[in-house]
Amino acid sequence: MRPRHLSVLAAVTALLALPVQAHAATPGQTYHVSPKGSDHASGSQSRPLRTVGACLDRVRPGDTCLIHHGTYREQLTPSSGTESARITLAAYGDGPVTIDGTEPLTGWKSADGGLVATDTRLPLDPDFNAVFVDNVRAAEGRWPNSGADPLNATWAEADTTSTDQHIDDTDLPDADWRGATVHLWAGSNPWAQQTGTVTATAPGQLDFTGGNYRCPPLCMGNQTYRNYYLVGSKAALDQPGEWYYDRTAHRLYLVPPKGGLAGHTVSAKHRLWGVDLSHSSYVTVRGLNLRGTSLRTGADSTGVVVDALNATDISEFSTLPMPADSDLAIPPFEGHIVASRILDSGVQILGSGNTLEHSKISRSAGDGVLVRGTGNTVTDNYIHDVGWMGSYTPGIEINGNGHTVTHNTVRRTGRAAIDTAWQLNGTEFHDNRIAYNDLSEAMRTSRDGSPFYVCCSLNGSGTSVDHNTAHDADGQNGFYVDNYSGHFRLHHNVAWNTGSRGAFFNGHTGPSIANEDHNSSYGVGINVNSVSLGGATDASGSYFSNIVGPKPVSATKTGDPLPVVRSNLITDRPGYTDAVNGELWLTPGSPAVDAGETIDGITTDVVGAAPDQGAYEYGAPLWSTGCDLPGCQQRVRHSDWSATASDGTDASATVDGDINTRWTGAAPQAAGQSLTVDLGESKTFRRLSLDAGRDTSGQPHGFTLSVSGDGTHFGDPLARVSGRSFTQDAVLPRQTTARYLRLTLTASGPAPWVVNDIRLYGNGPDTASTLQAEQATTVRGTERGTAATGVLDSGDRLGFRSANVRGRRLTVRLAPVCAGGCSLQVRLDAADGPVAAVVPVTGTGGWQEQSVTLRREITGTHDLYVVAKGGGPVAALDWLTLRP
Incomplete structure (x- = not known):
């Protein structure tokens, strides 16, 4: 151990110097809300109100709405509290509280071609419509068909004879595509996507207007990239769950699930903003779920705190128009197409001095979070599966000055994980702190x-x-x-x-x-x-x-x-x-x-x-x-993986952990070609990511994923991928443990398939990876900083939820402060659960690693708890691993 300029305790203290934001509140009236209540009741716990709106009609500064388990199809628009007397909307804690932005659709009748239809006036701008079957996002009718994951997009490829406003494609079905939206990702270096409207069609051809703001490099023509797809046409309806809305006839068409609609629910989006704080200040929103809708503050909002929000399917749109001139801070020009929909989507934290924290935000065609104004804070959030429409809408869009954006995990984004928009914000970007964020699986559609x-x-x-x-x-x-x-x-x-x-x-x-x-x-x-x-x-x-x-x-x-x-x-x-x-x-x-x-x-x-x-x-x-929320850590540790190809070529590049190396098959794609991966030891995972590089030449046109324990006997496929996107994910129906994987092509293609990298992800942290103590999902009795915890006293603990475990050698890095008789216990599934390992702690020797061998190997998915035992202070903890 090298000489130190700081003592261990001083270093730990420095690392743990975290800002604490206090939100003063004056005690006031508390109202209860429950689906079993009545809006004519008093709002007490025994006589709750029925709607949150009725509660908001009653609250004054200092008051609280406690919302009990249930689904509430309404828009919440609180008035303002004061700095010393906040208004609070919070889940009571007896089960999920969901603010649903959709309304059920009924009255379905048979229509031509095996479709069903219902007459309904959807209230939103048609570009923002969204339909859900059994509360799961349904895809708008699309050609070519794609899977359920919009970030695993399947694209058509136009012929090289295409021009600015014209597409030639011998694979295009012969149908009337007039009025459809054409989504374009094309050009020599397509750094943005665009949309247009089909004006004429003929066999293998279509004309359109719009799009192609810069040609070259963003045009169809004889370019490196000639990708497109079509939506917004009844002609595209051909697989279960797809829908089309006839905005003239106010009729919604749906391809019903196999077996028909009986036993299924269908709903459509009715509210863009389930929680609208655009004219609110000094309000706390805590513990709510949003489904099919989003939350926003306003340009004049201040002192709003949004805590433990769980928001899914927050934004949907089908076109990418140029932002309005009134939204632009820089004089308009055609390149501003990249800023499309940044102001129209995401959870929006606008104004000054507002906070979004400890929240999960997922599934958005545009932004995950828009932070705009001055002095706002976005911290400890898990943001994923956003920005699939391919404009510059990122996981977190930062406009303005003095913001703090820290400790967020941003994963699986169409373009950037964190981005700025100068067209909308102007050229100032002063005094922002962007730190301790983990940004991965970005640039899925650019x-x-x-x-x-x-x-x-x-x-x-x-x-x-x-x-x-x-x-x-x-x-x-x-x-x-x-x-x-x-x-x-x-x-x-x-x-x-x-x-x-x-x-x-x-x-x-x-x-x-x-x-x-x-x-x-x-x-x-x-x-x-x-x-x-x-x-x-x-x-x-x-x-x-x-x-x-x-x-x-x-x-x-x-x-x-x-x-x-x-x-x-x-x-x-x-x-x-x-x-x-x-x-x-x-x-x-x-x-x-x-x-x-x-x-x-x-x-x-x-x-x-x-x-x-x-x-x-x-x-x-x-x-x-x-x-440090559940789900923030998912990547499975890469170890001594190997791969073999059915054509006998050297496939080691697929598992070397380097996305710049590439394996290429020996012949054009054909069903049955395969790659087999040996993970060296059993791994627990839920998703496989196949990275096919940054060009269009060798994308797999479809594959299945099977697993095996012995490398010989492979079961039925656990996942099927439609293919033809740059990075493709095979998502298994459940978390699975296996040593061997096999990827088998299911379709033919004009070129050999390529693989640059194969990665695995689980439902929680892999204990073979280094588990950082400050990222534990539960902590009791100690503080944690950006590195390590404070000193754990006897009885203090921290836990990692849903960890994927396979091993019997535990290693911890700690700074002991105990004279003797102390230990760190690793317990399974509960803080007082079975003891898996005991690490003796003695002395004051600075940061050190200690390893112990368990009596037996531990496997499976467990909550892991580290519990300090002793007569007083025990140790500070940096990290731990559990490996074979």
């Missing part, structure tokens, strides 16, 4: 971008982008400051499997001034630059140091003062713990240890003789990213 994306001409003075992880993304960079933006300070970020670069500052024939990246670590899956500043006419004041990465750090040599590039470690042997699994922290003997330079405000809490290079200081607790 190529030119990154998990973290800044554009354009933004002035980021005072903004810090630090301690974030970006990985397993389909774009080109991990962190991307694009087109003339300057004064952005990045530091202590980590990226791997992000394509060309870890971080890219793009001058693009203009200025890229005073941008910085310090003490960041970049790993596998980066094949051009670890950090690059390129194409700038002026790069004055830019500064890149203490970087660790596999590829060079470079900057355009222009400006006064010239950019500084120094004290960087460029090597393929940096001494990372496990680069393939993103564990880019340093091991003993790493050349990065004590090799960094001192940078004011960046190289703090130094351990040893000098700062280390890279994002993690050796000998200090390991900081982590993302939220």
Whole structure:
């Protein structure tokens, strides 16, 4: 152990210095709401009101609506509280409280072609319609057919004879497509998607208007990308659950489930904003579920706190129009198409001094969260499966100044995980803190971008982008400051499997001034630059140091003062713990240890003789990213995987953990071709992700996933994927444990299939991965910071929910403070459940790793609890693993 500048307890104390926001409240009246109540009742617990609206009619500043278990089909529009007397809307705690934005549809009758139809006037703009069958989102009728997951889109590919407003496609069915919406992803480098309207059709042809705002690069024609699909036509209805709304006749058509509609429910979206706080301030909303609707604050809202929201299917739309001129902060031009629907979607935190925390937000055609205004906070949220319409709508859209966006997990986004929109916000982006976020599986429906994306001409003075992880993304960079933006300070970020670069500052024939990246670590899956500043006419004041990465750090040599590039470690042997699994922290003997330079405000809490290079200081607790809610940790640890192809070719590139390596089949795709993967040991997972790279040539046209315990006997397929998208996910009906996987093609294609990377995900954390103590889903009796917990006293505990366990060797990293007779117990399924392991704790020796061997191997899915035992303070905890 190296000499330290800080004592262990002082270091732990520093790590745990977290801001605490107090929300003062003056006690007031409490009203109860229940589906079993009456709006003429008193609102007491024994005589509850029936609707939340009736409660909101009664509340005054300081009052509370406690909402009991049930579904409420209404829009909640609270009045304002005051800073000292808030209004509170909260789930009572006796079961889920769902604010449903849909209304049931009845009166179904048989229609031609095996369809059913009902006459109904849907109240929303037709572009925002959504239909649900048995409370599950139903797909609008579409050609070509696609699966239920809109981020696993199947695209048609136009012939090379297509032109700006014309598509030739010999596969196009002969039907009347007039009036349909054509969704385009086309051009030489399609960094945005667009929509148009079909005006004429003929066999194998169609004409349309709209779209193609920039041609080239965003046009159909003879281009690298010629992808499209059609919606909004009755002609597309051909598989169960698809729907079409005739907006003229006010008639909704549906392909019924197999066996008919009997026993099924159908509903349609009626309310965009189930919780509308656009004219509210000093309101707390806690513990509500939203389904088929969303929540917003307003430009004048302040002091709103949204806590423990669970929002699904929040936004739906089918077209991508140019934003209205009145919404634009920059004079309109055709490139502003990329800002389409940013202001129309997502959970919206507008105004000043508002907070969204501890929430789960999923399934949106557009934004996950829009944060706009000044001084808002978005922290500890799990945001996923958003932005599938392919505009610049991200997981979190940040407009304005002084925001804090921290500790969020953002996964599976059509484009960026975190993004800015200068067209809507203007060029200021001052004093924002974007930190400790985990950004993965981004860029599912675009190529030119990154998990973290800044554009354009933004002035980021005072903004810090630090301690974030970006990985397993389909774009080109991990962190991307694009087109003339300057004064952005990045530091202590980590990226791997992000394509060309870890971080890219793009001058693009203009200025890229005073941008910085310090003490960041970049790993596998980066094949051009670890950090690059390129194409700038002026790069004055830019500064890149203490970087660790596999590829060079470079900057355009222009400006006064010239950019500084120094004290960087460029090597393929940096001494990372496990680069393939993103564990880019340093091991003993790493050349990065004590090799960094001192940078004011960046190289703090130094351990040893000098700062280390890279994002993690050796000998200090390991900081982590993302939220601590259930579901925030899912990636299955990659170990000694191997793969064999049915055609006998070397398929090792599919499982080497590097998205830039590629396996290609020996012949054009044909049903029955397969890949078999040996995981080396049994793994528990729910989803397989197949990354086919960033071009269209070798996407699988459909495959099944089967599993085996012995590598010989494979059962029936557990998942089927329709194919023809860049990254394709096979989702199993339940969590499954297996050692062997087989992917088998189900369709033919003109080119051999390709696979760049195969990844697995479970329902919870994999204990073979490093479980960071500060990311435990439950904590009692101690505090946690961005790295490690505080000292656990006897009886204190933390727990990891639904962990995937297979092993008998437990390793923990701890800082003991106990003189003797203390231990950390690992218990299963409950804090007082069976003891699986006991780690003795004695002494005060600084951070150290201790391992114990369990009496028997533990397998399956368990809640894991770490419980401190002793006569007083026991230890601070950094991380733990449980492996075979």
